[in-house]
Amino acid sequence: MSQTIKSQQQPPLELQAGRECPAVNSNDGHKSRVAVIGSGNWGTVAAKLIASNTLKLPSFHDEVRMWVFEETLPTGEKLTDVINKTNENVKYLPGIKLGKNIVADPDLENAVKDANMLVFVTPHQFMEGICKRLVGKIKEGAEAISLIKGMEVKTEGPCMISSLISNQLMINCCVLMGANIANDIAVEKLSEATIGYREKGEIAEKWAQLFSTPYFMVSAVEDVEGVELCGTLKNVVAIAAGLVDGLEMGNNTKAAIMRIGLREMKTFSKLLFPSVKDSTFFESCGVGDLITTCLGGRNRKVSEAFARNGGRRSFDDLEAEMLQGQKLQGVSTARDIYGVLRHRGWLELFPLFSTVHEISTCRLPPSAIVKYNLQKPVLT
Ligand SMILES: NC(=O)c1ccc[n+]([C@@H]2O[C@H](COP(=O)([O-])OP(=O)(O)OC[C@H]3O[C@@H](n4cnc5c(N)ncnc54)[C@H](O)[C@@H]3O)[C@@H](O)[C@H]2O)c1
Structure with a gap:
């Protein structure tokens, strides 16, 4: 459902700094x-x-x-x-x-x-x-x-x-x-x-x-849950993509990580909310956001720096240094997802999600992102 906007132009209010909302007149009620x-x-x-x-x-x-x-x-x-x-x-x-x-x-x-x-x-x-x-x-x-x-x-x-x-x-x-x-x-x-x-x-x-x-x-x-889970989970895949960039693995590897990541996003979303629609993953919120976040985006950028430093500097440190007050979402989301996977006994079904968390908490080196068993089939 694409929308078009109405074109009637109204004169802008000349709003002054910090002033209260203008009084509501009778025509403004609706x-x-x-x-x-x-x-x-x-x-x-x-x-x-x-x-x-x-x-x-x-x-x-x-x-x-x-x-x-x-x-x-x-x-x-x-x-x-x-x-x-x-x-x-x-x-x-x-x-x-x-x-x-x-x-x-x-x-x-x-x-x-x-x-x-x-x-x-x-x-x-x-x-x-x-x-x-x-x-x-x-x-x-x-x-x-x-x-x-x-x-x-x-x-x-x-x-x-x-x-x-x-x-x-x-x-x-x-x-x-x-x-x-x-x-x-x-x-x-x-x-x-x-x-x-x-x-x-x-x-x-x-x-x-x-x-x-x-x-x-x-x-x-x-599909509220499908759209929202796409937006949430792709940040974890972006951390994996950044690791691959930091390790200078090239585009084939990055494409593999993105594909496996998308598959885990879909499986995780549907396990949590069976109502989630397959078609949602083909919208901008799905594959579109995944691509842009894995190519640009702050999660990818900080994760690349993490891998280039061989995991010796923490994500918290790099976030503070590189983002000047902006927040990184992928690392905390990976931790939260890991908690869900462990609680529900699903860890083995999601090797990419769980590996990202284990790398970001220094339990595994950055290179583990391509050594773990990412080919293990997950439910579809
Ligand atoms: N930046 C993007 O390109 C982008 C794109 C799409 C979605 N998002 C999402 O939008 C959301 C907001 O991101 P953003 O880029 O606008 O923020 P940001 O990371 O650029 O900035 C952090 C914000 O948090 C505020 N903040 C700091 N401490 C706070 C506190 N204790 N309580 C409340 N606010 C506090 C800061 O003042 C600042 O406004 C995130 O969920 C992000 O994933 C971001």
Whole structure:
């Protein structure tokens, strides 16, 4: 289901730094208000995309609130103040001007209080705390979408981030994943994304409308878990691809790792959620995201450095040095998946996933990524 956006252009609001939401006038009663919870690299680009559309779409308020986890910059200024003053997220998306209708807000509750469309886009490890803070604080009837790649693992089993949001906040939650390296979308290079929704209806279309631009092509499938697991699991395969790059094994080996990784992604997803559809793996969220993440992407890059150092420097060290505050997802996801595999007695079925974890925790050397029995057949 590809969406086209309406073209009616509305005059932009001249929003001033940090000011309160404009008073809602009687004609605005039915308009949707959007808040973006998160302002890292992808969070900021997502806000930029959305804000370009809220200006054009009459069914949305122009203003997009973006919650910022407040930081003090080396200059002594607050990141929020700088974003509102310069229309630029100088820390996580330097050099890119954001729409003036984006208002950065360091107060989480204030950022969401008037919104009925909530876009969650923070590193997954912070989501449980964020949801706890938002219980009872969001507008009745609000809808959510998660752009977050990762999962929470609890003693009772894995919990997808969309389920965490739905269960804690008692709201419906769609997901949006895809071959989306944020810096490329920031400069408006063509890319695709997939929305996963639970039930056919207006909301999936509304989300597609909010995100679609001529350079960001959005389709939608009825498979929340499939889309979200693709986005989550490919980061583990990207760690394996980075190891192969660091070992200078070449493209045949990398293709093998990607193919085996995709097979494990599909098998794991279907074992956890039998409703997951095969066709989802052929969408942008599946094979598209896997390819881009294994060719570019921060997980691949840091993992390559790990292998080049012969595993002597930890992923934590390299993350801090190479990513300047951005977060690596693949290593923690590999650890979480390993916990699920061990708990369920599935370790032998997933040699690539388990080897990535054993390498990242230094129980195996980087070279083990091509020495383990990766050919062992897994269930399909
Ligand atoms: N960057 C990409 O290209 C990209 C693309 C698609 C999806 N994603 C996914 O989007 C999600 C967000 O990634 P990102 O790239 O926007 O973030 P990021 O890794 O660039 O930045 C980290 C963010 O976390 C915030 N933060 C730090 N400590 C925090 C805390 N204690 N509580 C709350 N927030 C805290 C920082 O302020 C910053 O905004 C991740 O799940 C990621 O996998 C990223």
